[in-house]
Amino acid sequence: MRLDKLLFETGYGSRNQVKQLIKRKQVRIxxxxxxxxxxxxxxxxxxxxxxxxxxxxxxxxxxxxxxxxGVVSAVRDANNQTVIDLISKKDQRPGLFPVGRLDRDTEGLLLITNNGQLAHQLLVPKKEVIKKYEAIVNEPVTDEDVQAFKEGIIFHGGIQCKPAELRILETIENESRVLLAISEGKFHQVKKMFLSVGKKVTYLKRVAMGTLVLDEGLEKGSYRALTNEELENYQRYFI
Incomplete structure (x- = not known):
């Protein structure tokens, strides 16, 4: 590849700044x-x-x-901060994008990459990559709800979701904290699933996507590179 393209893509400045670096005799090969x-x-x-x-x-x-x-899952947005804006200049690369999306008010795990092939493998329906969410619901979740999710929630209009695993973590007063695992990604799916059983999600956080589990040591708005082990585990989706 061209030297100026290499330096640009590794964060040494704009095209003009890179050219100046070279002219100032700062580059050796x-x-x-x-x-x-x-x-x-x-x-x-x-x-x-x-x-x-x-x-x-x-x-x-x-x-x-x-x-x-409060941050949108997009590459750019005229009115809101995007997940790509959270990536520092030194770690920016051409073509970075979020794999899938989380609603603006949803927190948690999001994979950012410039590898379109990996993103396709993770999002294609036939792969059935499991996504796990922790949610707080405004009413007690019941064993009947757990069974309904297992059988496949049916939305208004007759659209049926694939079977999902719903686990009640705790119920305090008039709300429940639950863990939900789904293998598809319909628009606002988690919220709509609970609305279908007469309940509202008041907090939602994705904690896993396939083999990738959110590092609880990461503060909100922070990121880190995937480890070699995490990348190797993701290779199974290319089979």
Whole structure:
């Protein structure tokens, strides 16, 4: 790839800023000074230094984000902060996007990547990737509700959801905290499922997507790169 493209994609500034870096003799490849921004470089085979520090390049990046409420699951939005806005400049890459979406008021696990193939495998219905949510519901959840979810909730209009696993974690006074596992992702699905049994979700947080489990050490609005183990576990979805 071109040297200026490499430096741009690894966060060394705009195209013009990168060109200035090269002109100021700050870039070396395998120890040799390079003054041409269009120089072809292979970052996997050659050592690139900028101001004495090695450039590390990844074609694809994978970030686990603990999405806070109030942020939209989009690449850009004219009126609201997006999940991509939460990624620092040094970690930005062309083509970053959220895999799937969480409602604006929903918190929790969101995968951010620039690997479209992985995103497709995680979202294609036939893969039936399990998503788990922790929710607080404004009324006590009953064993009858658990059975209804297991059989497949039917929305107004006759649309039926796939069987879902609903587990009651605790009930205090007039509300319940539950854990719900679903294998599909209809629009506002979790909220609509509870409305179908006469209850309202007052808090919703995604805690897992397939083999990826939210790192509870991540504060809301924070993110980290996936570990090698997490990435290896996700490879099963390509089979």
């Amino acid at each position: 395998n120890g040799e000074l390079v003054l041409t921004d269009g120089y072809n470089v292979d970052p996997e085979l050659q050592t690139v230094l900028v101001s004495g520090k090695q450039v590390h390049y990844q074609a694809h990046v994978y970030y686990m984000l603990n999405k806070p409420a």
